[in-house]
Amino acid sequence: MDVVGFWTRSWISDDRTAVRRLLAPDVEVEWNLDAAVDDEELLQVQHRIAAFADTVAVLERTTADDGAALIYDLVAPFGRARMVEFLAVADGRITEVRQVYDVTATDRYFPGLYEN
């Protein structure tokens, strides 16, 4: 199964059930947003993006033996922001999610994205 492809389709379509199923129980999550992160915070932010964005597209995907690197284009009503995501995959589950946001554009076009 294309775990990475399923992951992107699931969170972009705001299917949190599918996203939870893909995450390993001990998944490690990192991001460069100015907020603490764990799997629940990650799901919350993904949900907010999926709900608020006009479109979310995978611009590029680089596949390695143990994961993938993805570049997303997050298109909001008044502008767009890029996000890079590094995934580690083992035994059909995602064991690591590292996200890098264009923080300047994200703060401007997705206000309140990571507020609690």
Added chain:
Amino acid sequence: MSLPEVHLVGGTCADAFRLAPVAVAMRDQNRLRPVLLAGGADPAAVTRTFAAFGLTPEVTLPAAADRASAIYRLDQLWAVRTPAAVLVRGDDLAAALAAYWRRIPVVHLDAGRRTGWLGAADAADADRRLLAQVATVHLAATPAAAMNLLDEHVVAGDVLLTGGTAMDAVRALDPRRTAENRRILVGVEAARDEPVSMAARELAALYPDLDVAAAGPLGQPERIRLLASAYLVVTDDEDLTEEALAANVPVLVPGPGGRLAEALNAGAARLVEPVADALVAEVSRLLDSRVRRDAMAAAGSPYGDGLAAVRVAQATAALLGHGQFPEPMPARPTAGVPR
């Protein structure tokens, strides 16, 4: 004990031109082992650029058609040969992402250049902002570039004003003036090609002693040799502008010149409306008055003082625990010597 290995990633000829003096400085300082990588869309051209400095890349990657394949090739390399740090330059997001993926520290040369347009049209700035988020150390060529990084909430302690290394590269190649005729070097994006070509034809008719050459197809060291002999450069390209100013040649910029604020503020570059009549008028003013042309050139380059490569090498070594971080470049332009 072997020295830490640092990979300098040359994705374009412009990258290689600016990384070459850094490799030489690293070798001279003997704290790091620089390893040159030739990659990108045309690794052969990158290799030729390194060769102009007497350097040979230790690793040549297959040509990458797009960024995803560039990331893949670098990831394959660094999975088996992991450097202590990776040095990337300018817009090389692919190399920075590949290094970040493997948790290799990223040193970013020429960090912080922005147009200042936070809009959908400027994907290049979006890539640069992403690069700033994955870099460990940000080496800025100008104070304005350093301020751009601070505006994006990059930690101030991770930013160092080193200057740009194009000046170092020009001095290393030491090109000699050879042309008898006056020469204008041209390098503009496709959208401005027609008015610039029209202006070039008109100028050639007005000034029989004038040569007009295109910078686009040239690699190094041919481009620097032509620049050393140039009377003037007409370009909207950042890299060509920086090289021209390093060679003490003034620049006319057709268009808004968004990424050339430092050069425009220094006075060595001037904006001109991108239509044939305006281009002919402005170029003619400079052709008709050597004093006016030399006054522009005397403003010098705001992008470096010829010591950037030493600072970059020292900063990279300090990041890896070898020595101290250097003092920043003095934040004032270097006056040029008009020819």
